[in-house]
Amino acid sequence: MKIELKDSQLRQIKDICDSFNNDPGELITILHRTQSVFGYLPEEVQRAVAHNLGIPVTRVYGVVSFYSFFTMTPKGKYPISLCLGTACYVRGAEDVLDEFKKQLGIEVGGVTPDGKFSLDCLRCVGACGLAPVVMVGEKVYGRLSPSMVKEVLAEYE
Amino acid sequence: MVQIKMHLLVCGGTGCRASESARLVEQLNHHLQLNGLAEEVKVVTTGCFGFCEKGPIVKVIPDNTFYTQVTPEDAEEIVKEHVLKGRKVGRLLYEDPETLEHVSDSKHMEFYQKQVRIALRNCGFIDPENIDEYIVRDGYAALGQVLASDPKETIELIKKSGLRGRGGAGFPTGLKWEIAAGNKADQKYVVCNADEGDPGAFMDRSILEGDPNSIIEAMAICGYCIGATKGLVYIRAEYPLAIRRLEIAIRQAREYGLLGKDILGSGFDFDIELRLGAGAFVCGEETALIHSMEGFRGEPTIKPPFPAQSGYLGKPTNVNNVETFANIPPIILKGWEWFNSIGSEKSKGTKVFALAGKINNVGLIEVPMGTTLREVIFEIGGGIKDGKRFKAVQTGGPSGGCLTEKHLDTPIDYEHLTAAGSMMGSGGMIVMDEDDCMVSVAKFYLEFTVEESCGKCSPCRVGNKRMHETLEKICQGKGTMEDLEYLENLGKVIKDTALCGLGQTSPNPVLSTMNYFRDEYIAHVVDKKCPSGQCKALKSYVIDPAKCIGCTLCSRSCPTNAIIGDKKVPHVIDQSKCIKCGACYEKCKFGAIQIR
Numbered sequence: 001m002k003i004e005l006k007d008s009q010l011r012q013i014k015d016i017c018d019s020f021n022n023d024p025g026e027l028i029t030i031l032h033r034t035q036s037v038f039g040y041l042p043e044e045v046q047r048a049v050a051h052n053l054g055i056p057v058t059r060v061y062g063v064v065s066f067y068s069f070f071t072m073t074p075k076g077k078y079p080i081s082l083c084l085g086t087a088c089y090v091r092g093a094e095d096v097l098d099e100f101k102k103q104l105g106i107e108v109g110g111v112t113p114d115g116k117f118s119l120d121c122l123r124c125v126g127a128c129g130l131a132p133v134v135m136v137g138e139k140v141y142g143r144l145s146p147s148m149v150k151e152v153l154a155e156y157e
Numbered sequence: 158m159v160q161i162k163m164h165l166l167v168c169g170g171t172g173c174r175a176s177e178s179a180r181l182v183e184q185l186n187h188h189l190q191l192n193g194l195a196e197e198v199k200v201v202t203t204g205c206f207g208f209c210e211k212g213p214i215v216k217v218i219p220d221n222t223f224y225t226q227v228t229p230e231d232a233e234e235i236v237k238e239h240v241l242k243g244r245k246v247g248r249l250l251y252e253d254p255e256t257l258e259h260v261s262d263s264k265h266m267e268f269y270q271k272q273v274r275i276a277l278r279n280c281g282f283i284d285p286e287n288i289d290e291y292i293v294r295d296g297y298a299a300l301g302q303v304l305a306s307d308p309k310e311t312i313e314l315i316k317k318s319g320l321r322g323r324g325g326a327g328f329p330t331g332l333k334w335e336i337a338a339g340n341k342a343d344q345k346y347v348v349c350n351a352d353e354g355d356p357g358a359f360m361d362r363s364i365l366e367g368d369p370n371s372i373i374e375a376m377a378i379c380g381y382c383i384g385a386t387k388g389l390v391y392i393r394a395e396y397p398l399a400i401r402r403l404e405i406a407i408r409q410a411r412e413y414g415l416l417g418k419d420i421l422g423s424g425f426d427f428d429i430e431l432r433l434g435a436g437a438f439v440c441g442e443e444t445a446l447i448h449s450m451e452g453f454r455g456e457p458t459i460k461p462p463f464p465a466q467s468g469y470l471g472k473p474t475n476v477n478n479v480e481t482f483a484n485i486p487p488i489i490l491k492g493w494e495w496f497n498s499i500g501s502e503k504s505k506g507t508k509v510f511a512l513a514g515k516i517n518n519v520g521l522i523e524v525p526m527g528t529t530l531r532e533v534i535f536e537i538g539g540g541i542k543d544g545k546r547f548k549a550v551q552t553g554g555p556s557g558g559c560l561t562e563k564h565l566d567t568p569i570d571y572e573h574l575t576a577a578g579s580m581m582g583s584g585g586m587i588v589m590d591e592d593d594c595m596v597s598v599a600k601f602y603l604e605f606t607v608e609e610s611c612g613k614c615s616p617c618r619v620g621n622k623r624m625h626e627t628l629e630k631i632c633q634g635k636g637t638m639e640d641l642e643y644l645e646n647l648g649k650v651i652k653d654t655a656l657c658g659l660g661q662t663s664p665n666p667v668l669s670t671m672n673y674f675r676d677e678y679i680a681h682v683v684d685k686k687c688p689s690g691q692c693k694a695l696k697s698y699v700i701d702p703a704k705c706i707g708c709t710l711c712s713r714s715c716p717t718n719a720i721i722g723d724k725k726v727p728h729v730i731d732q733s734k735c736i737k738c739g740a741c742y743e744k745c746k747f748g749a750i751q752i753r
Binding site: 025068 | 363432435514520
């Protein structure tokens with residue numbers, strides 16, 4: 001999907017790059033900053049970053065695609081991240097994940113058609129005492145069982 | 158000046174914050190205010206107490222009362238009963254799982270009795286956002302002492318202490334510093350590796366959240382010793398709280414002149430910057446980490462050259478892990494003899510572990526090297542959850558292996574764990590019980606490695622993928638004995654030929670489970686059965702005709718109409734149609750459906 005960046009958005013990207021003296025060594029920090037503004041890093045944004053830093057787009061794309069923290073697709077309004085760290089895994093995180101998939105009708109990495117929820121997995125939130133754990137936005141839900149999934153989602157209806 | 162008579166320490170670690178400890182602090186302050194106690198009782202948000210299983214924790218000083226699972230709603234009772242009237246709130250006290258007695262003093266909890274806290278010395282005691290509290294507990298005294306002496310003396314002291322890298326490989330820290338110090342350059346760097354990517358490990362995060370100043374002090378000491386003026390902390394972006402606390406600590410240290418130009422009037426300059434990771438496990442490898450800090454893909458390169466020769470921006474760079482740094486100030490203050498007297502023959506000091514999985518006391522612990530797995534799991538950890546049977550313990554994360562019951566008396570140190578087919582790793586320790594399928598566990602770790610492989614060398618990129626496919630096949634019930642042989646051979650080849658530490662250790666979870674749980678692999682490939690009933694494809698659901706009353710509840714819930722039978726007559730499951738979703742199993746009220 002092609003998107004057209006507005007002049008104001010291009011300016012935002014330029015400002016971020018300028019604040020790091022357009023130093024390619026700061027590429028990862030710049031991408032963190034940019035993603036927090038746009039929510040994701042589509043091709044056009046990557047092109048603009050590359051242009052400002054004077055480096056090939058391939059280098060930017062190489063970094064974006066390498067690190068799991070960066071995403072090229074927009075997330076849902078309420079991003080759901082299920083922990084699949086070992087502690088959560090042995091305490092039944094997979095069953096909870098299956099229930100989320102079933103309730104939302106999407107796969108991992110997907111977004112619901114209304115753009116409300118997106119579903120992702122991550123490795124270890126560090127709240128292993130509460131395993132299995134899921135994060136919806138910034139909020140952490142612990143000691144989940146498949147039967148609790150409906151309740152969690154209902155909070156965002 | 159009003160004297161503070163009592164402190165209420167509330168855990169502000171990630172786990173406890175997830176259970177609303179921030180709101181608990183608000184409520185405690187609110188009720189202290191209402192009762193006119195705000196001046197004499199101070200609420201302190203601390204780092205992790207380690208007892209994450211029963212968080213949020215509130216500890217009352219001076220009487221050491223240890224309250225567990227405290228909710229914001231409990232704040233009023235704690236203030237009115239304990240603070241005001243001196244009566245402990247019985248229902249919130251920790252209950253010993255064996256004696257079922259309330260333990261009011263944390264010193265009497267088995268969880269803490271066997272622990273020796275060096276790296277975690279301040280976690281759970283001080284407010285990590287206030288540098289004064291660190292300084293009161295001898296903070297920055299070691300730096301002062303080092304700056305007044307010859308760097309060579311300090312390096313010698315660290316060497317003699319026997320401290321080894323806590324990130325996994327166990328390289329002697331003093332030697333590492335000596336090599337970096339010996340390389341001449343106009344600029345050198347000190348790097349703190351805080352890219353803790355092990356799933357199920359949270360040692361480094363807890364130290365950074367609970368005692369960030371200890372890392373800053375140790376990095377400055379290292380900088381002075383090796384001749385570096387710049388420090389960098391490479392930290393996971395997934396740790397927002399640790400990042401924030403580190404930023405606060407750096408700012409305060411600068412204000413106090415403990416970072417920056419001419420530290421403590423010694424003429425030594427040193428400052429620290431943060432570099433955020435972006436979610437790549439391989440960046441825990443030091444050469445990959447350095448590439449990532451330079452703004453590239455985090456791909457490892459062949460050593461030599463070692464970072465101590467040519468690291469960040471081509472300059473000599475010393476990389477140490479968070480926990481390693483946390484050990485430095487106490488070693489300097491208490492002497493190498495003290496540190497060297499703790500631990501086992503070749504592994505000195507203590508090790509922090511994140512204890513998790515099917516264990517009663519999930520949490521963060523620190524024990525002397527040489528403590529046995531049994532002591533950690535059954536004494537500190539309180540044994541297996543729900544009275545189940547212990548099956549295996551996994552150490553070293555995706556690079557380590559699974560150890561069994563016969564290894565329980567193995568002393569925990571670098572040598573013994575490696576000899577047993579696992580490794581120390583950074584300190585994740587996951588306990589598994591009889592319900593865990595070891596083939597699935599091995600597959601789980603391999604899935605992780607496949608996802609995290611950087612793709613640079615083919616043994617890791619292709620080899621692990623092939624191993625994963627084979628394991629998948631076995632879990633589907635389509636494996637053969639030849640597949641087992643194939644897995645073993647391929648695993649050994651990957652270990653021998655992969656480029657970096659990640660690839661060289663990635664087959665360990667498979668090889669160690671094949672070694673110790675071979676019967677389980679054979680059950681999967683020969684009998685087509687999963688002994689712990691975890692592999693879906695190998696499960697079958699059957700109805701016990703003696704128990705089924707023909708209520709039709711199961712047949713109505715079956716999505717594939719695989720259950721046949723008339724009303725009031727025992728039903729039967731058509732195995733060819735069954736997709737093993739388990740819907741009938743959940744619905745049946747008479748326990749008539751069994752998993753075989």
